[in-house]
Amino acid sequence: MTGGAETIAASFERQRGWCEQMGSALYAQLLAFARDDIEEGGAVAAVVDAFPGDPVKAALPLRLMGGLHRLVLMGVAPNLARHYPSVGGMPEVDTMRADLLGTVHEHRGYLRDSLSVAPQTNEVGRAAALLLALGTAASQFKGGIRLLEIGAAAGLNLHLDRYRYEFGSWSWGSASSPVRIEAEWRGDPPSITEKLRIEGRRGCDVAPIDARDESSRLRVLSFVWADQVERFGRTEAALELAAREPVDIDRADAADWLATQLDLSHSGTMTVIQQSVMWQYVPEETQRRIERTIERAGGAASANAPLARSWFDVPKVEAWNHGGPEIALTMWPGGERRTLGWGQAHGAWIESIS
Ligand SMILES: C[S@@+](CC[C@H](N)C(=O)[O-])C[C@H]1O[C@@H](n2cnc3c(N)ncnc32)[C@H](O)[C@@H]1O
Numbered sequence: 453m454t455g456g457a458e459t460i461a462a463s464f465e466r467q468r469g470w471c472e473q474m475g476s477a478l479y480a481q482l483l484a485f486a487r488d489d490i491e492e493g494g495a496v497a498a499v500v501d502a503f504p505g506d507p508v509k510a511a512l513p514l515r516l517m518g519g520l521h522r523l524v525l526m527g528v529a530p531n532l533a534r535h536y537p538s539v540g541g542m543p544e545v546d547t548m549r550a551d552l553l554g555t556v557h558e559h560r561g562y563l564r565d566s567l568s569v570a571p572q573t574n575e576v577g578r579a580a581a582l583l584l585a586l587g588t589a590a591s592q593f594k595g596g597i598r599l600l601e602i603g604a605a606a607g608l609n610l611h612l613d614r615y616r617y618e619f620g621s622w623s624w625g626s627a628s629s630p631v632r633i634e635a636e637w638r639g640d641p642p643s644i645t646e647k648l649r650i651e652g653r654r655g656c657d658v659a660p661i662d663a664r665d666e667s668s669r670l671r672v673l674s675f676v677w678a679d680q681v682e683r684f685g686r687t688e689a690a691l692e693l694a695a696r697e698p699v700d701i702d703r704a705d706a707a708d709w710l711a712t713q714l715d716l717s718h719s720g721t722m723t724v725i726q727q728s729v730m731w732q733y734v735p736e737e738t739q740r741r742i743e744r745t746i747e748r749a750g751g752a753a754s755a756n757a758p759l760a761r762s763w764f765d766v767p768k769v770e771a772w773n774h775g776g777p778e779i780a781l782t783m784w785p786g787g788e789r790r791t792l793g794w795g796q797a798h799g800a801w802i803e804s805i806s
Pocket of ligand 1: 572573574575576578602603657658660704705706707727728729730733734738
């Protein structure tokens, strides 16, 4: 075994542990088989050995898992598909190793190419946290809303008012929505107006995903862990909804894009900038430019044309102690920032504070 293979095997072991901790028994098992095979110089080793980047930083194991999931979703890997709940399968440990290695060997060319595709998801469960912030902002303004999102991926969370939310203690949204988000709600239910008047939606991303394009949809779905069927189902439903109701997601860096979007001259419209789990990917200098652009626009906001920033992202305070990103809302005029609560990173629970 080469030094490179040792590092690669270690990255698979590390990812196996994370998948186990984060509730994907299937991926933990597949990654364990893959790790052993890499150590033995087998079929998986032949695919991943020449990977040029840092296997941990580049999330090499997830690149391979994404490629495998795409083969399953395309219907060309029936033996492996038998273990994948996303296509109706049921994991069977006794036959999984042989099915994995057989698939990897048969599709080695495709899988080698798929290692160049960086994992990218668009987590619809986060809409529950963004709804809390947007709903709180909307309760303070009677007019329409122009919703902007930075780091929007496929823009699925720009459709947050078109989803149905079931929180146990309260629910919100059309009962006939094809996208249902079930989450645990901790704390008092907020008072969110029955209908949010969203009059415009637009997003940006450095690598936007077009929900109308089949291969892009396949790519997003392939990075949802295949045994997390609820997440898979709602991502699929949200992609279909987004394909029917297209929203522009501009290919742009968030700082450059925001500088062109914050025209607050429309009286009767509140501009809301939302973001979820993207801050950690943005260089500090860009973060500072984003902050400055928003502050400057906030200075021009008025009671008739206010500005709001809806945030479900890495915390400014030590909110990881709360088990997930912070939900915060800043509103201009004034620029007062309020922590509204915290949420699990995929939106499994929301804790609101009054
Ligand atoms: C973890 S994903 C989150 C996507 C989406 N906000 C969600 O919560 O599902 C982070 C996204 O931020 C985008 N991104 C990273 N840096 C960016 C930047 N400087 N400007 C705009 N988008 C960026 C990535 O391409 C990716 O789609």
